[in-house]
Amino acid sequence: MPLAPLYAQHLAALREHADRALAPGGYDHLLIAAGTPPGKFLDDQDYPFVANPHFRHWLPLTDAPGSWVVHTPGAKPKLVFLQPRDYWHVVPAAPEGYWVEHFDIAIVRSAAEALAQLPGGRRAVIAPACPPIEGIEAVNPQAVVDALHWQRSIKSPYELALMREANRRGARAHRAAELAFRAGESEFGIHLAYLAAAGQIDEELPYASIVALNEHGAVLHYTHFDRTPPAESRSFLIDAGASCAGYASDITRTYAAAGHAEFQALIDSVDAAQRGFAGKVRAGQSYAALHLHAHHVLAGVLREHGLIRLSAESAVEAGVTSAFLPHGLGHPIGLQVHDVAGFQQSERGGTIPKPQGHPYLRMTRTLEPGMVVTIEPGLYFIDMLLDELRGRPVAADIDWARVERLRPYGGIRIEDNVVCTGAEPENLTRGAFAALD
Ligand code: GLY
Ligand code: MN
Ligand code: MN
Numbered sequence: 001m002p003l004a005p006l007y008a009q010h011l012a013a014l015r016e017h018a019d020r021a022l023a024p025g026g027y028d029h030l031l032i033a034a035g036t037p038p039g040k041f042l043d044d045q046d047y048p049f050v051a052n053p054h055f056r057h058w059l060p061l062t063d064a065p066g067s068w069v070v071h072t073p074g075a076k077p078k079l080v081f082l083q084p085r086d087y088w089h090v091v092p093a094a095p096e097g098y099w100v101e102h103f104d105i106a107i108v109r110s111a112a113e114a115l116a117q118l119p120g121g122r123r124a125v126i127a128p129a130c131p132p133i134e135g136i137e138a139v140n141p142q143a144v145v146d147a148l149h150w151q152r153s154i155k156s157p158y159e160l161a162l163m164r165e166a167n168r169r170g171a172r173a174h175r176a177a178e179l180a181f182r183a184g185e186s187e188f189g190i191h192l193a194y195l196a197a198a199g200q201i202d203e204e205l206p207y208a209s210i211v212a213l214n215e216h217g218a219v220l221h222y223t224h225f226d227r228t229p230p231a232e233s234r235s236f237l238i239d240a241g242a243s244c245a246g247y248a249s250d251i252t253r254t255y256a257a258a259g260h261a262e263f264q265a266l267i268d269s270v271d272a273a274q275r276g277f278a279g280k281v282r283a284g285q286s287y288a289a290l291h292l293h294a295h296h297v298l299a300g301v302l303r304e305h306g307l308i309r310l311s312a313e314s315a316v317e318a319g320v321t322s323a324f325l326p327h328g329l330g331h332p333i334g335l336q337v338h339d340v341a342g343f344q345q346s347e348r349g350g351t352i353p354k355p356q357g358h359p360y361l362r363m364t365r366t367l368e369p370g371m372v373v374t375i376e377p378g379l380y381f382i383d384m385l386l387d388e389l390r391g392r393p394v395a396a397d398i399d400w401a402r403v404e405r406l407r408p409y410g411g412i413r414i415e416d417n418v419v420c421t422g423a424e425p426e427n428l429t430r431g432a433f434a435a436l437d
Pocket of ligand 1: 415
């Protein structure tokens with residue numbers, strides 16, 4: 001289906017949702033600032049601009065610093081679009097495309113002119129606080145933010161179309177990265193191959209790519225890029241996404257070099273387990289329960305591969321699996337790679353607590369149709385955590401010689417973006433890879 005009708009539906013629903021978010025506080029208008037890039041300390045340079053995700057929820061405009069969306073119940077939405085007079089920088093292009101007809105657009109030349117375009121009355125302002133926007137009262141009323149975040153958890157068909165495309169771009173780039181790994185490129189070389197295939201520069205990606213050869217796979221957020229290849233590339237973990245109109249994909253794959261059968265077998269087991277978890281992204285499934293289930297299944301994988309001698313139950317209970325899998329199973333994804341409301345209890349806020357002993361889980365909600373989550377189990381050989389494990393009585397039930405053999409491979413993570421539907425889940429990432437074959 002073309003984007004235009006999907007966008008029209010998306011916007012109509014967004015307007016209704018915004019009305020609902022404004023009503024309890026008696027607000028007349030919702031004003032959403034795109035924001036402006038923060039400046040570097042004592043410098044005339046700015047950090048890269050990332051538009052407020054609430055602004056991007058309304059329009060596919062990622063390069064619009066200083067612009068505003070104005071929603072007034074019952075009125076056509078308004079875009080106050082800042083096109084400064086500036087011969088130093090590229091000025092944001094005049095709005096065009098399938099969404100433009102749905103807005104009254106006022107083009108302004110300065111921040112002050114933009115403020116003059118905003119309506120008076122009781123205004124709920126959603127704006128990044130940094131740098132502060134002069135002339136605007138207190139921003140981000142919690143009740144309105146809670147309501148908007150709750151609504152963002154459910155993606156419209158329009159949003160899913162954009163996330164499908166973000167996954168297609170990511171999958172294409174992952175393929176190029178795998179080829180570069182197999183050709184013996186450095187982490188830096190692989191990263192350049194990734195960017196070229198994605199057609200995006202670092203600043204456009206939804207997060208800093210993790211391109212890790214060998215032991216580097218054990219650093220969960222390894223964002224360094226070695227410029228020279230190692231003497232031998234045994235393994236490759238890449239966690240990298242792509243953007244589409246402000247929506248993210250977040251994809252991880254792990255590869256073994258030819259001839260490294262033991263590590264490949266472990267990858268295959270994590271991959272099979274991951275597919276099983278992705279298959280459980282169904283309405284009514286508690287995400288926290290799915291995370292705990294993943295610990296049990298991965299304990300079975302550790303046992304099957306001779307790394308531990310404990311039963312799966314004892315391994316989870318003794319915290320052994322947490323040494324090999326020290327992060328959560330995944331998180332909501334959408335306009336932000338770690339999307340909002342992963343713990344939210346209701347439209348009115350509140351928090352669903354994490355299970356005890358799992359502080360890094362980013363999602364405790366019960367899945368509903370329209371939610372998109374990542375499913376990203378892993379197994380790692382992290383020196384710091386293995387050292388702690390070695391000092392505990394349970395160490396007697398671990399095959400340390402085998403751990404030592406696998407340590408040079410760093411770790412494994414496999415990550416897909418999965419849509420909860422009313423029926424079978426839709427795996428955006430596997431679908432995108434399959435389309436490349
Ligand atoms: N790439 C960050 C994450 O997987 O959550
Ligand atoms: Mn992720
Ligand atoms: Mn990731």
